[in-house]
Amino acid sequence: MLRPLRPDGGASRAAIRIERIVTLPEGIEDLAADALGDGQRMLQVLCEDWHAGTLRFDGWGDALFAAHLGTALVGLCGLTRDPYLPDEVVGRVRRLYVLRAARRAGVGRALVQAVAEQAVGCGYPRLRVRAPVAAFAFYESCGFLRAVGEKAATHVRPLPAPAA
Structure with missing residues (x-):
């Protein structure tokens, strides 16, 4: 059963902790189950890929x-x-x-910011994503632009050059 994290359904932005991980975290099964309940297989696929060794987010x-x-x-x-x-x-x-119970509390924005900072550090000139229509407004609020003429992407976010 999903319960809101605060009476108003949100969570304190100050309480959000983002960490880079190198192993699947404790609680991934519950998060994946929540995703399935939301009609999303992405975390199930992530776990399958991780266990098969096809994608572990450990490459350059x-x-x-x-x-x-x-x-x-x-x-x-x-x-x-x-x-x-x-x-x-x-x-x-x-x-x-x-997690559905943690939405609209800044969690997604904090995760995208962590990814963007890492991408800048890697020297990526831009980020791309293929988002479902329901997520278009979210990505656009995070600085992404609608992709025009981009193969396999709905949105693109230009990134600044890494600091010298």
Whole structure:
């Protein structure tokens, strides 16, 4: 059963903790079950890929971030080199999911910010994502622009050059 994290359904932004992870975190099964209940298979696929060794977010330019509120895992988001542009070094936002009970509390935005900061550090000139229509407004509020003429992407976010 999903319970709101505050009486108004939100969570304190100050309580969000984002960490880069190198193993699947405790609570991934519950988060994946929440995603399935929301009609999303992305975390089930993430777990399958992880266990098969096909995607562990451990290559050059890759990272996986977990969001916690207190001790609870409430979100995940990854970064990889975009596999749909093999001739171009561009970052791709992968598997962003936020627990339904933790939405509208800044968790997704904090995860995207962590991915963007990592992408800048890797020297990616931009990030790309293929988002469902329901997430278009969210990505646009995070600085992404609608992709025009982009293969396998709905949105693109230009990034600043890394600091020298």
